[in-house]
Amino acid sequence: xxxxxxxxxxxxxxxxxxxxxxxxxxxxxxVDEHYNIGYGDSPRAIxxxxxxxxxxLAGRFGITGFQAGATLWDFIEDWGSIGKxxxxxxxxxxxxxxxxxxxxxxxxxxxxxxxxxxxxxAAKELLSKSxxxxxxxxxxxxxxxxxxxxxxxxYIKD
Numbered sequence: 001x002x003x004x005x006x007x008x009x010x011x012x013x014x015x016x017x018x019x020x021x022x023x024x025x026x027x028x029x030x031v032d033e034h035y036n037i038g039y040g041d042s043p044r045a046i047x048x049x050x051x052x053x054x055x056x057l058a059g060r061f062g063i064t065g066f067q068a069g070a071t072l073w074d075f076i077e078d079w080g081s082i083g084k085x086x087x088x089x090x091x092x093x094x095x096x097x098x099x100x101x102x103x104x105x106x107x108x109x110x111x112x113x114x115x116x117x118x119x120x121x122a123a124k125e126l127l128s129k130s131x132x133x134x135x136x137x138x139x140x141x142x143x144x145x146x147x148x149x150x151x152x153x154x155y156i157k158d
Contacts, residue, residue: 004040011035011048015055024056050075085122088115110157111150120145 011031018024028049035045054075058068076082076089083089088111096102111119123145131139141151150156 004044007041008044015052086118109154
């Protein structure tokens with residue numbers, strides 16, 4: 001049985017040796033040929049291949065930290081399911097719990113009015129397309145959102 005975290009570390013170590021485009025291509029070939037080995041290993045290998053490409057190109061292009069953040073969000077939005085219905089997502093950095101100056105960030109249950117409008121729009125679309133397939137509690141929740149009730153103790157703040 002393979003250990004996906006050992007696979008991740010192995011590839012992370014290998015990725016540190018990428019200095020040229022040819023090194024990157026060799027790394028990607030290695031991942032392609034040797035790391036489709038298990039349910040947990042394959043996604044770890046894909047992530048390391050994506051990171052190897054991102055780190056290599058970031059170095060070549062000389063991007064800033066701000067640009068790297070934009071790259072991360074594009075990857076999150078295009079690969080996963082985060083924010084697909086509302087085109088809104090929030091990433092919480094729980095490391096901020098370690099620093100008192102971030103107290104307000106960590107207790108903030110606010111969303112912007114733009115995000116709220118997108119959530120309401122998504123709820124309205126779900127009501128019209130998925131009502132008959134959803135549990136009544138979910139339908140009632142969607143309806144309350146459409147009716148303007150902000151859920152879970154959140155509030156609108158701009």
